[in-house]
Amino acid sequence: MKNKQTNTPYIYTYVHHKNEHDLCRMEMRSFFGFDTQLNYLMSPIRVDPSRSPFIEDRLEVIYEAESISELKEMIKDMKINASTYKVYCFNRMDLGEIKKIPHSERRQVERELGLIIDGEPDLDNPEAVYGLVTLNNRWYFGKYTKSVSVWSEHVHKPNSYSTALNTRVARAIANIAVPSVNGIRAIDPCCGIGTVVVEALSMGIDIAGRDINPSVCVGARENIAYFNLEGTITNGPISEVSEHYDVCIIDLPYNLYTHITREEQFDIIKHARRIADKCIFVTIETIDDLVEEAGFRITDRCITKKHLFVRQILLCE
Template sequence: MQLNKTNRKFIYTYSHHEDEYDLCRLEMRSFFHFDTELNYLMSDIEVAPSRSPFIQDRLEVLYESNSIEEMKELVEKLNITAESYKVVCLNTMDLGDTKKIHHPDRRLIEREIGLCIEGEPELDHPEIVFGLLLLENHWYFGIHVKSESVWRKHMHKPKSYSTALSTRVARTVVNIAVPVIDNVKVIDPCCGIGTVVVEGLSMGVDIVGRDISPLVCVGARENLAYFELDGTITKGPISEVNEHYDVAIIDMPYNIYSHVTPEEEYDIVKQARRIADRVVFITVDTIDHLIEKAGFTIKDRGIAKKQQFERQVIVCE
């Protein structure tokens, strides 16, 4: 089956906790250059759904219609080379003003459309999965890719500490910092136990880690090895970084064990300006004045919230 690589349309469905609303929208803007209050969006930009903790499904649209009957006629023209297929109706939850389609009705629709496709239906291990989606009384049919929650596997790492970013937030921050991963060099110069580095490497990002604490570096390397990720963790302060990077991701030290003075805090920001073109800061304290003093421009920002605890995520160039 040949797909037209121009004028492609993708539909992404989203799900997140209310605390994650702001962070999810910041990730949307990084990937797609706009956001929406809705729990779905359409774009011509292709993003692997498993990159985001919030994306549920991606549908690459092949056909659009105003009714199921019209869609059946369109699908009958489909020429697929796959030996087996499956059709899935994606209206498993309310999407904007479009109400969820209940399970028995979804199965009926899937069967109706499936019967119009040449080939062998295969529910368990199909070669290709087609998706069908109703939005605002309009039907969309195309190639479906379901998101896999890769980050969940990384929750159970051998070394961790309570103040580290959650795997979900870390993965989102990597996406915000590096929406397109090709030919982008990234560093986390205060990497701690390596949560950001693990998420980055698992998505194919060219990222290295660094930390001033030798003990923490050992733990970060152990985490990478546990997940069979090939990465580099170097011991040393950010001031000793000699290479230049496209992007730096910095979770600013803030707890009683890694307390830094205002001067040391500014030095981290100033060094970040030296080593990278684009920096995403994660901070509990307000550091806008330090960011501007170092010569950065704040391009975007959001809040990573967990109940009453908030971290600012600030995108700078």
């Protein structure tokens, strides 16, 4: 799951809830190095769309043209490495200021291009899917990938509690922490019932979980096993972690129950600085001064809301 930079442009479309706007943009910045207020972006960086809870579609651009007729000329000699295929136009929603194309018009252009390709069309179970989209008076055609909402299955884990991060937020946080998986070791030393750990493991991230509460550790292990994932959850405080990691993810909302003091927060943050080069902090309180005093520099941030809770998400290095 390494995100590769290529000479091929990729087009991604986005959908998110209103209260996820900032989190979505922070994930964009982590994956691509920039964000946009539009609901699509173009980048040479290849990201599996199923990693993100916000990405809907990805188009790996093969041809770009000013008109459908020009595009037809380009694809008529295209050779495909599949026995069956279909063409899908994903202007089914407004993309920025570009209005969606009505259903009948989308089907018409799909048929026109599909009949030109040398192969066997199959609208139900094609071996290959080609995508088509128009943006800013240009047409783009290429290999299409639809996002699969893997995270939605993880909502139904056997152990949970009401103030835990929801799976969409947890998945985005894992992506912000580890945008490219290869060679990165991560730890969640206050993992609770393992919401972030489950999302990270499902994306192939090498992450260890840990919590000071032994019964919570049992619940986290059960959640991991329930989804047939393999991961380690150890019991103990962050102060006893001796290994060094590339990145650390720490969610601090448990102070709702334990009334954790500022001194205890600072102790956790100091140990995070000791065990990792980079850390994501999730907090319902402002901890900028503690983070900076521990030697971190806040390089990005956003807020996300869950009912009455407003969480701050800080990326620190």
